[in-house]
Every structure is written in C-alpha cells, then in structure tokens.
C-alpha cells in the first residue's frame with residue numbers, strides 16, 4: 001500500500017480585496033488541497049491580518065482547512081485563543097494556527113511595547129501563548145451547555161474550569177468566553193526548532209533531516225511551488241520518494257495565483273491518480289484531513 | 304423637553320446579538336444553539352432581507368460569576384466579535400457589521416488593524432462599538448491585569464481612538480504614525496488600507512456623564528439604554544444634542560439607536576398574553592431568585608419566586624451582586640426600599656417585582672401599532688431607530704422582518720431598498736474628515 005501525504009498551500013500575506021482572497025482560497029479548495037495557510041506580515045506592510053482573512057472565507061468554503069498565522073510575541077493570548085476558536089466554529093472545524101514570532105523591532109514600537117528579542121524571551125512568549133490558548137480551549141468541556149429545564153440552568157458549573165495560568169510575565173484566569181471549539185483543540189502549527197513539538201500538532205520543516213528529528217507530531221515539509229509543468233512533474237516524483245517521517249507537504253508559491261494553477265493542473269491530479277494523496281472529503285475537519293485525533297478534554301481525562 | 308418634528312425621518316434598525324443574557328428564552332423548543340454558525344447565518348440573512356443597517360455583537364471578556372461561582376442560569380458562550388463578523392461578511396453584501404470591543408484590554412495598533420481588515424474585506428461595512436468595560440476583574444484574563452479606574456478608562460479610550468484614527472487616516476499612504484500621550488507611546492507604519500467608507504463607524508454605549516461626553520466628542524452612533532419610554536428617550540436625545548452643539552458639532556451629527564425588544568402579535572387581543580409569555584420565559588423562577596440574590600447579596604435560591612420579597616436586609620459589602628452584572632455599584636438599600644414599596648402598592652410577588660423593574664419591555668403590539676410607535680419616536684426626535692434584541696434565537700427576527708417592516712414601509716418611514724453599500728451610507732453619516 002502506498003502511503004499518502006496531506007497537501008497545503010500558502011496564500012501568503014494576501015490582498016485586502018475580499019473577492020480576491022475568496023477566489024484564491026476557493027481555487028485551492030477546488031484543486032483538492034487539504035488546507036491553506038495565511039501568512040501575516042505583523043502590521044508592517046498594509047495587509048489584513050491572517051485570522052480575519054481566514055474567517056472571511058470560512059463560510060463560503062467547505063472542505064479546505066484554514067490555517068492562520070498569528071504571532072505570539074506581543075498579542076494577548078486570551079484574544080488569540082478566542083479568535084481561533086471562533087474561526088473553528090465559523091469553518092465547522094477547519095481552523096489551524098501557525099503560532100509564529102515577531103522579530104522586527106518595528107512591531108514592538110507599533111504595539112508600544114519593549115522589544116522582545118532574546119531567543120529565550122521569544123521562546124517563552126511562544127510557549128506561554130500556546131499553553132494558554134490550549135488551556136482555554138479545554139476550559140469548557142464539550143457538554144458544558146446543558147439547558148436543564150427543571151433547574152433553569154443553562155450551564156453546568158462542574159464542566160467549566162479556570163485555567164489559572166501563571167507565567168513569568170503574566171497570568172490568565174479563564175475560563176474562555178467561547179465554548180470548546182468543534183475540533184476540541186484548534187490545530188496548532190509551529191516551525192521546527194522554535195517551539196517544543198509537544199505543544200504542536202503539526203511541525204513545519206525545511207528539510208528531511210529536520211523531519212527525522214521530530215517525534216509525536218504531523219510533519220510538513222515546506223517546498224517551493226513549481227512554476228512550470230516540468231518542475232511540477234519533478235515535484236510529483238519527489239513526493240513519491242519522500243522519507244516516511246514526512247506526513248505532508250506545503251507549497252510556498254512565488255506567484256500565488258499562477259503557481260496555484262500549475263499545482264491544480266500538474267501536481268494534484270497526478271498525486272490523486274497515483275494514490276499519493278487524497279482529496280479531503282466533504283464536511284471534514286482539518287484534524288481528520290491531517291489524520292489527527294480529536295483530543296479528549298484534559299479535565300474529562302483527569303476524572 | 305422639546306419634541307422635534309421630523310416628518311421625513313426614517314427608522315433605522317439594527318439587531319443586537321447579546322450572547323450573554325437572560326433575555327433570550329432558551330427553554331423554548333424553537334430556541335437554537337447560541338454558538339453554531341448557522342444561528343448567526345439565519346439571523347443576519349433575515350436582518351439583511353429586512354434591510355437592517357447593522358448586525359451587532361456584544362462583548363464580555365470574562366464569564367459572569369455570582370457568589371464566587373460561574374453564573375449558570377444565563378446564556379453564555381459567544382464568539383470573538385471581529386472574527387465572527389468577518390465570517391458573516393463573506394455571506395452578506397449590504398448589512399453593516401458592528402463589533403463591541405473595549406479599549407482597556409486591547410492595544411490600538413492591533414485592534415485598529417483588525418477592525419480595518421473587517422472594514423476593507425466587507426467593502427466598508429464595519430462599525431466599532433467602543434466600550435471601556437465596567438470592572439477590573441476582567442483584567443485577570445490579560446497581560447497587564449486589572450487596572451484603570453472609571454475616569455482613566457475614558458482617558459485611555461479617547462487616546463485610543465486618537466491612535467486608531469491616525470492609523471486609519473494614514474492608511475494607504477506611505478506616512479507613518481508617531482503618537483505619545485498619557486497612555487500610549489507608539490510608532491507605526493500605517494498598516495491598513497482605507498475602506499470605501501474611510502473608517503469603521505464609531506458607536507458608543509456608556510451612559511454616565513463622562514460616557515455621554517465621550518460620545519459627543521468621538522461617536523457617530525450611540526447605542527443607548529433608553530429604548531422603552533418616549534419621554535426618557537427624548538430627554539436623553541436632547542441631552543446628547545446639547546452636548547454635540549457645545550462641542551461645535553451639528554445637533555444631528557450622531558444617530559441614536561436605543562437597544563430595545565419588540566414583541567408582536569397578529570391580533571390586539573393576544574398582545575398582553577404574548578408579552579406575559581415572553582417575560583415569564585425570560586424571568587424563570589431560578590433567574591428571578593438569582594437577580595434578587597444579586598441585589599440582596601445573599602443566596603436566595605431556596606426561596607419561592609412567586610412568594611413575597613425576602614424580609615431580611617441586604618448584605619451591603621464589597622461583593623454585592625454578580626461580577627459582570629448590571630447591579631455593580633448600585634445603592635442596594637435604595638433598590639430594596641423601591642422594590643418593597645412597589646410590591647406593597649401593587650401587591651406583587653418577588654418575581655412580578657423583578658419583571659416589572661428589570662424587564663426592558665420595549666415595544667409590544669400588532670405590527671401596525673408598533674410601526675406607528677416606532678415612526679412616532681423617530682419623527683418626534685426621541686431616537687433615529689432601534690437596536691433590536693431578539694428574545695428568540697435564531698427565529699426572533701422573522702416576524703419583525705415579515706410583518707413589521709412592510710408596515711413601516713407603507714408609512715413611508717422605512718426604505719424600500721438599501722440606498723448605498725457602506726454602513727456609513729445606510730446610517731446617513733457624513734464621511735470622517737481626513738486628518739480630523
């Protein structure tokens with residue numbers, strides 16, 4: 001039996017034109033990509049933030065995963081976790097998050113904050129943000145809304161939990177204001193070497209050697225999107241021969257719409273034909289597309 | 304009190320999806336999920352069919368508590384407003400999208416960028432209901448923790464808006480923004496392109512004198528709490544007009560849209576019965592005892608809601624009321640005296656007193672009667688329209704759109720089609736002057 005890979009496409013920092021954003025993501029969905037990633041330029045160059053763009057197409061798409069990049073360095077983890085959980089509701093379980101860092105000092109100046117630049121500090125912010133977001137996503141158990149007519153209770157207090165996160169820089173009480181997202185936990189992506197793989201569902205790597213160093217997460221290899229039919233054919237052969245440590249590939253285009261057309265015509269049909277990849281099934285969640293289980297709530301598990 | 308006469312004025316309607324409340328009757332079989340996207344799709348497409356100006360989401364950043372426990376009687380659990388509105392922007396074409404967002408636990412560059420993103424993607428349909436939040440306890444969910452007293456919150460809110468405006472004005476230009484003020488020290492490239500309406504429309508919802516001055520200085524629209532009694536609404540509107548004039552703005556420069564509830568019945572004889580059904584669904588026995596418990600500062604959950612008022616005195620201490628409730632900071636003794644004399648005068652049970660004093664009745668009648676009333680309010684200068692909170696989700700706008708809107712249209716007090724494509728155009732607001 002041949003093994004299959006999942007397929008992602010990076011739509012970049014994108015456009016401020018809603019119709020253009022929707023057209024690109026719809027084209028990726030029709031081509032059969034498992035997910036798209038929305039990059040975020042961190043307030044620098046005039047782009048709409050990734051979560052808002054992903055949300056804009058959430059209700060007009062149905063199978064493609066919507067993975068938004070959001071930096072952990074200055075943002076409020078409470079807001080981030082609510083935004084991503086809401087993206088998961090709006091997309092019916094297709095939300096993902098690339099938990100990134102902000103390196104440019106300009107970003108700190110725009111936030112009106114002191115620059116966070118030491119590697120240990122960047123690591124701490126990234127780790128704490130993801131830890132808080134994950135805690136908040138579990139702070140409502142799946143069945144916390146009970147609508148109990150006899151007692152008049154809408155919620156079951158026993159199934160709502162304070163997260164009581166205390167870090168070096170800040171603390172977060174909880175619970176979330178958004179109920180547990182449909183996927184239980186939004187799918188968290190991170191770059192290899194930046195963040196402990198235990199906190200991630202998906203690790204993005206640049207090469208096969210790094211892929212072999214990851215355990216316990218779905219590994220995605222970033223590759224340049226082919227710009228021609230010849231390059232496309234070479235990519236298909238490369239995928240056929242991929243190391244087993246790699247669970248999927250993400251195409252990073254140079255020219256988004258052109259490269260998407262090449263991939264749709266010369267890469268995905270060949271992969272499907274050879275059973276090297278599958279189209280996501282309708283009404284799927286991003287977790288199931290990636291072959292990841294829906295996590296049991298930590299509070300439920302502890303009982 | 305001077306009533307105006309505005310014979311050509313039209314009614315502006317918005318829908319306020321509260322998300323956390325006891326005014327949505329969740330016990331009714333027709334009541335759907337509060338969080339599933341389908342609920343929001345149904346509400347907003349109905350509102351757009353009814354040519355509403357805006358769909359509006361509230362915000363609360365901490366779950367409410369009573370007696371140290373999470374309040375379990377009320378509806379709770381709602382999406383992040385901007386994210387949800389962006390998703391709704393993708394499936395609608397005209398209706399405005401208003402996010403309640405507070406200035407105390409946000410940073411201007413982040414919030415300005417996100418609001419602007421919603422504004423450009425939706426083609427100029429975004430609005431921002433600026434709130435300051437009423438408690439420090441919310442701060443326990445944020446990096447800096449609880450901070451700023453009531454007055455300083457409005458200082459920060461004003462400076463926050465200055466930063467947001469500077470960023471929006473620089474949008475689409477190579478200019479960068481540098482602001483140093485008591486609350487902020489910020490340097491940013493203009494991160495955001497301009498939308499077809501230039502900036503998101505600014506709504507304001509605080510009712511204190513400071514809040515009203517803040518509105519007179521910064522707001523395009525006020526979401527007021529004066530949506531039940533004509534004279535009270537007119538007083539409020541006149542007060543706002545005076546504050547506008549004092550600041551050198553035209554007295555009609557702000558649109559006033561009170562939050563309200565509308566209960567419709569096809570026949571006059573059924574109106575009272577329908578109102579009673581709505582109120583009893585909203586003020587269930589447990590909810591009544593919880594509200595009374597918030598006032599008394601005592602656990603009253605073992606009392607009979609349909610019996611007399613508690614005879615004990617209220618416990619006046621630091622923990623009066625539910626955290627995040629409307630009862631923080633009230634004069635508890637005065638409130639209890641008021642309730643007792645009302646109960647005595649009208650021979651009311653605890654539940655009846657709570658209903659009578661807490662229910663924002665809004666409007667009730669046949670579609671024709673309510674259409675007359677709404678028209679009278681707007682033409683008499685008491686408001687420019689209404690933000691309707693449906694008491695049933697997601698079907699609560701159906702009769703309003705199918706029955707009330709046509710009555711208003713027949714009276715010439717409601718448009719027959721959307722006149723423009725931006726929220727600013729729907730509301731008849733002027734464009735913000737650049738560099739203002």
Ligand SMILES: Cc1cc2nc3c(=O)[nH]c(=O)nc-3n(C[C@H](O)[C@H](O)[C@H](O)COP(=O)(O)O)c2cc1C
Nearest residue numbers: 361362403434435436437508509510511514527528
């Ligand atoms: C009609 C109305 C609706 C409000 N909605 C919200 C809301 O959704 N979220 C919130 O945090 N505050 C909300 N507020 C609170 C106000 O924005 C404000 O922070 C609070 O009333 C304290 O200010 P004030 O003393 O000027 O009234 C609302 C207030 C009013 C009058």
